[in-house]
Amino acid sequence: MEVARAVSERGELVLRRREGGALELRVNGVFVMDDVETSSEELLASAALATVRRPDRVLVGGLGLGYTVRALLRDVRLGAVVVAEIEPELVTWMRDGLVPSVLDDPRVSVEVGDVRAVIAAAAEASYDAILLDVDNGPDFLVYNENSAIYSADFLIVCRERLRAGGVLTVWSSSESPALAAAVEVVFGACQVTPVPVQLQGRAERYYVYQGAT
Numbered sequence: 001m002e003v004a005r006a007v008s009e010r011g012e013l014v015l016r017r018r019e020g021g022a023l024e025l026r027v028n029g030v031f032v033m034d035d036v037e038t039s040s041e042e043l044l045a046s047a048a049l050a051t052v053r054r055p056d057r058v059l060v061g062g063l064g065l066g067y068t069v070r071a072l073l074r075d076v077r078l079g080a081v082v083v084a085e086i087e088p089e090l091v092t093w094m095r096d097g098l099v100p101s102v103l104d105d106p107r108v109s110v111e112v113g114d115v116r117a118v119i120a121a122a123a124e125a126s127y128d129a130i131l132l133d134v135d136n137g138p139d140f141l142v143y144n145e146n147s148a149i150y151s152a153d154f155l156i157v158c159r160e161r162l163r164a165g166g167v168l169t170v171w172s173s174s175e176s177p178a179l180a181a182a183v184e185v186v187f188g189a190c191q192v193t194p195v196p197v198q199l200q201g202r203a204e205r206y207y208v209y210q211g212a213t
Contacts, residue, residue: 057127060081132171
C-alpha cells in the first residue's frame, strides 16, 4: 500500500507499507531500505561511537527512515547531530508522522541539501564523526551523481572536517574494493565490516567502511 509519493529533480520517492506492516522506501523504483532490517544502519552508528571518545558533534549524510540517527541518540555522550538530507520530502514525511520521527530530539538539526555541499561548507575540524549513508554504495547507485561521494577527493574533504581522533564511516550495499582502497589512501587504513542481513527472506551482506584520523 502506498503511503506517500514525491518527485524531485533526482527522480521519484515512494514510501509504502508492505503486506505484514513493514514500512519501505523506494527511490526510482529501487528498494533503498525498510524498518525491518536495520542492523547495518545501527552498526554504522555504533562503529563510529565505539571509535570516538567524545562524540560532541556528529554529521549524518542521509536521513532515510531515521535508524542511523536513532542509534546515535541512544548514546548519552552525544552532543549534537547534524543530518544532511537532499530530499526535502523525506524530512516532511518524518515531521508529519508518516515515518517515526527522530527530529524532535533537541540534539538533532537538519540541513536540507547535498551532503557534499554541507560538508564542504563546514569549518575544518568541526566534527567528531561523519557517517555517510546517502546511496546504495559506489557500485549500485540510485543517483549517478552520488559517485563523487565515494571518491578520494571527497573523502579528503571529510577528513579535513574531522577533529583529531575523529572517524568516517560509510555504508554500502555491496563489497567495494575501490571504496576500501580510497579510504585507505586518505586515512592510512580502512576497516571493512560485513553485516549479514535478512532482506525480505533472502540472506545478504551489507558493508561498513571506516577510516579514522
